[in-house]
Amino acid sequence: MAASPIGPSGGYRKMLSFGFTCLVYHATTRFCKRVYPWKDDPLGKTSGQMVGAARSARQNIVEASSRAGTSKETELRLLDVAKGSLEELLGDYEAFLIDCGHAVWSVADERWIAVSGLPLDEFTASEDVLHEFSLYLLAMRARFAPWLEHDDPHVAANAIIAVIKRAESLLFR
Numbered sequence: 670m671a672a673s674p675i676g677p678s679g680g681y682r683k684m685l686s687f688g689f690t691c692l693v694y695h696a697t698t699r700f701c702k703r704v705y706p707w708k709d710d711p712l713g714k715t716s717g718q719m720v721g722a723a724r725s726a727r728q729n730i731v732e733a734s735s736r737a738g739t740s741k742e743t744e745l746r747l748l749d750v751a752k753g754s755l756e757e758l759l760g761d762y763e764a765f766l767i768d769c770g771h772a773v774w775s776v777a778d779e780r781w782i783a784v785s786g787l788p789l790d791e792f793t794a795s796e797d798v799l800h801e802f803s804l805y806l807l808a809m810r811a812r813f814a815p816w817l818e819h820d821d822p823h824v825a826a827n828a829i830i831a832v833i834k835r836a837e838s839l840l841f842r
Contacts, residue, residue, distance in 0.1 A: 696828075697719055701720055718761065765822075773827060
């Protein structure tokens with residue numbers, strides 16, 4: 670039987686891809702509250718779809734972990750759904766930038782390089798995993814906040830795209 674990419678059930682919190690996906694989820698909820706207030710949301714769907722895609726990516730990694738011990742096929746399928754959700758979300762951020770007359774940063778852009786170079790600490794926990802992981806995420810959010818919660822929504826969108834690409838590149842390693 671092939672080894673799980675996640676490890677034992679619950680091991681997803683130790684995956685860097687999960688940490689980046691959590692950052693994407695929290696940044697997306699904050700971005701949508703700021704940029705797409707519900708009453709101003711075109712067709713009332715953009716914000717819900719974006720937050721839903723970010724949540725789907727996060728939750729599919731969690732569910733894949735719970736299935737790791739019983740079905741590798743299901744685990745891999747759920748990780749693939751998580752990656753698809755991240756791609757869907759990336760498309761929404763790309764569309765936002767294009768609609769506003771902005772380009773997605775080049776991978777050679779110093780801002781892309783700065784965001785891509787921000788480290789995500791390795792998560793280690795004792796027996797109080799939920800508490801310790803929440804503290805870990807709060808610390809990582811603070812580290813990335815100057816980019817992901819930048820006052821300029823175009824900078825924030827580009828930074829979130831850079832973090833999405835990091836999560837995707839790690840998801841199947």
